[in-house]
Amino acid sequence: MKVDDLLPRPLDDYLDRPTAGQFPGLRRGTSRFDGPGGTLVHAAVRDAIAAYLDGPLVANDHGMFPASRHSDELVAWARSRVGALLGARGGHVLFGPNMTTLTAAFVRAAGAALGPGDEIVRTELDHEANISPWQAMAVGRGAVVRTARLRGGVLPTESVTGILGPRTRWVAVTAASNAVGVIPDIARIAAAAHAVGARVFVDAVQAVPHLEIDSEAWSADAVVTSAYKWYGPHAGAMWVRDDTATGLALPEQVPSAGLDLPDRLESGTTAFESVLGTGVAAELLLRWDRAAVAAREGLLWDELVTALDQDPDVRLLSPARGARRVPVVAFQVLGVPAEKVAARLAEVGVSVTHGGFYASDAIRALSPEDSEAVRAGIACYTTREDVHALIDGVRAITGQRARQRR
Template sequence: MNADDLLPRPLDDYLAAADAEQFPGLRPGAVRLDSPAGTLVHAAVRDGIADYLGGPMVSNDGEPFPASRHSDELAAWARGRVAALLGAPAGEVLFGPNMTTLTSMFVRAVEAGVRPGDEIVCTELDHEANSAPWRAMAERRGAVVRTARTRDGRLPAEAVAELLTPRTRWVAVTAASNALGTVTDPAAIAAAAAGSGARMFVDAVQAVPHFPVDAAAWSADAVVVSAYKWYGPHLGALWVSEAAAEEAVLPEQPPSAGTALPGRLETGTLGFEQILGTGIAAEMLLRRDRAADAAREERTAAAIVSALRRIPGVRLVAPPEPGERRVPVVAFRIDGVPADKAAAALAEEGIAVTHGTFYAAAAMRAAAPDGPEALRAGVSLYTTERDAARLAGAVGGLAGRPADRKG
């Protein structure tokens, strides 16, 4: 099975079109800078899901008739494409409703190996979905949570390494901040963790859309992602190493799920149309020139940063340093204009940005202690420098309006 078997026309035909044409959700005049919260769906994903749902092969898996065998093959193919996208070695790819659910499931499945007095290392940079489940598990097990602190919105490997002890069992870290765009060095963190006998769980949700992920080079034990952050459907995926997968058991999983993987860690029958769409989205990224995409996104993000820096009254949160590697996520504030009001005003001009603390309140408080609420603009495959100019013009207008400053 391959992507072309699952689409009405070859995937390369879709990829030959201009980037804007590959995303049917784009509308004239709309500026979509909300991609850190979720991207538009690729045309191939849309068509593949529609063909599946409208065709004769819709079925549950596990049976000998053709439609059921097709579901088995479809799921196996999609798992393989996600593993390839993550650069993952042998192990298991699991699917679930979203990253939050998968992370909570995984933490629950490995907590039997954590004993009173053991330690878990979380970070100040992470999305709350990669810290709250570990903290809750530590409380249940009588373990200790140590938190690696950020420095100017960044998390150097040594901030994690200095917290490791022989009692550390797991390190939970992000590869790229969904709030600030700063990236970490998972390989260096994993090397330090291994030296203490600890395992590492990586949130790669914001990394995958913007640069190749290499779970093998990271020496990660688990990597979690969300397909809807990289042009797929609303579905989460989790790769788990062979060793971690074998030890992970959900104590409350019903017998109907079986004792084999992946069923032992997946909570019931999943949506095969979503699995199909995730596989197609993964294959789409694998076939693209990721280096060229990253360079273009970097230029567009740099245009946003440069324009915002020139507007009086606009402040970047954890601004990038020269030559610093980032994902194209820009957080900023407008003096005197509350973030929610600014986002609403931009929406009236057809510009979609997100606002708040982005489920990363600790990172935002550390980077902006005088007030963590901010606006966030994210660059994706369909973002242009014209979009950057539209954002800058609208933000400049807001920053210059005394009436808007009253909040």
Template sequence: MRADDVLPRPLADYLARPLTAQFPGRRPGQARFDGPAGTLVHAAVADAVAGYLAGPAVSNDGGAYPAGRHSDALAAWARAAVRRLLGAPGGHVVFGPNMTTLTALFVRAAAEHVRPGDEIVCTELDHEANVAPWRAMARRRGAVVRTARLEEGALPASAVADVLSARTRWVAVSAASNALGATPDLAAVCAAAHRVGARVFVDAVQAVPHRAVDAAAWGADAVVASAYKFYGPHAGVLWIADEAAEPLRLAEQPSSAGDDLPGRLEPGTLAFEQLLGTAVAAEVLLGWDRAAVAEREAALARDLAQVLEAAPGVRRLTPGGDRVPVEVFFLPGMPAAEAAEAFAERGVSLTHGRFYAPGPLGAVAPGLPAALRAGVACYTTGEDVAAFAGALKEVAADAR
């Protein structure tokens, strides 16, 4: 199976359109900077899912009839597409509702081989979904959690290496912060962890939309992501390397799909329309010139940063260094929720709060109750940045 088999026209036709025209959700007068919380859906994804749900192929898998065989082929194709997207040959691909759920299921299974006194390393850079489950598991198993701290908003590999020991079993780390955009050197982190016999679980949710991911080059043992952050449906994907997967087979994990992976972590019927949409989204990203898209996003992010730096009364929190195109800031004279509403009234969508990332926000702005976050997506334009600049000028003036 391939993308052209599930689309009304060849995927190449979709990709030949101007990048912004590939997203039917774009609307005149609406500047969307809410991508870090969830992106617009690509036209090919929308067409594929709509066609599937309205067609004769809807079925559970495992059937000896055409629709059942179609579901088997669809699942196999979707897993293969995710492997290619994550640069992860071999291993196992698990589907679920989102990264948070898949991480919790994975940690629950991994707990079987964590003993009292063992150590788990988390980082100050990470989303709570890659911290809280590990902490909860460590409490249950009598393990110790060590935290790698940020340095000026960045996570150097040495910060992780410094808290490793012979007792470390897992390192949970982000490929890109959802709050600060910072991107650590994962190859160095994984190498340091492997030297002490530990494995590495990578949250790649914010990395996948903006960077070509290469789990094999990193040396990662597991990588998790969410399709709705890379122009697909609301679904999560988890890749587990063969060596890391073997112990999970014996975990006490309720499942209706037996002891083997991926069924061990997929307790129930798959949402085949979400698998289809995820596979098409993966094929879309693989069909783009990722380097060119990343360069375009970086240029727009620099423009956005300059707007924030030049705006009176605005405090920009985003650190320097290598990062994905996310900007975090606040207006001292206005609560973040009120400011977000003011931007929305001016046709600019951004998110506010702590973004389930108290670690990185607390590191760069201790005591700040909430911030504003603007992210550049592949469909962001210079006109969008200009709209943001105009809205910021008015909102900042109201805050003073």
């Protein structure tokens, strides 16, 4: 199976369009910075899903008739594309509704091997979805959770390696913060974890849209992501290394000999249209010049952050500018609640998100007195005009505040 078999026209026809023409959700007069919470869907993803649902090949899998065999082939193809996107060789790719659901299932399965006194390391940089399941599982198994702390807004490798020990069984870490964009050194963390016999579970949700992922170079044992953060449908995907998959099964399942890992951890009937869209989105990223896209995003992020940093009424929740990061920035307007800032920006067509972003530890570490912020993310479709619209919108808010003070 090839991606062009799943589309009404060749994928290259979509990629030859100007970027704005590849995203049907873009509208004139609006600027979308909500990508860290969910990007716009690419036209090829939309068309692939529509063609599948409108065609004669909608069917459950594992049947002998053509439509059912197509479903089997479609899922196998999508697994191969996601595996390639994550830089994985071998192993197993699983699909689910989102990263949160997949992580919860994985942790329940992994927890069966833990006992009293075993240790799990998590970090202050992580999304709640990579914290709470481990903590809940630890309570049930009598295990201990240790927390790697941020320093100056970053996660030094030493914060993780300093709390590893002979009882450490898992390290749960993000590849890029969804709140402030910081990128920890996953390869060094994994090497230290493996040296004490631990395994490493990586949340790559915010990394995949902006970085070329190499799970093998990381030496990760499992990597999870969500396609709707990289121009795909609302779906999640996970890669698990072969030796890590051995013995993993959900505790509520009746053990079945010979079942592959997806059959053990994927619950219920596959959402074939979402799996199809995820595979198409993965193929898109594999065909892009990722380095060029990242360089362009970085320039726009730098222009945005430089302007915000020059406003005395804006507080950036950000570590030193030299820290490695993806193009995500969290900020506060002094004296104005984050919700009000987001609402004011929405009035002028600028879409941002606000709150704690399910990353309350990271926000509190950078802003102990205020647990909410405004978040803006640069996507592949972000333009300089969008960046200026956001800057102007923030300046209008801070300028009004300055006038009120007078």
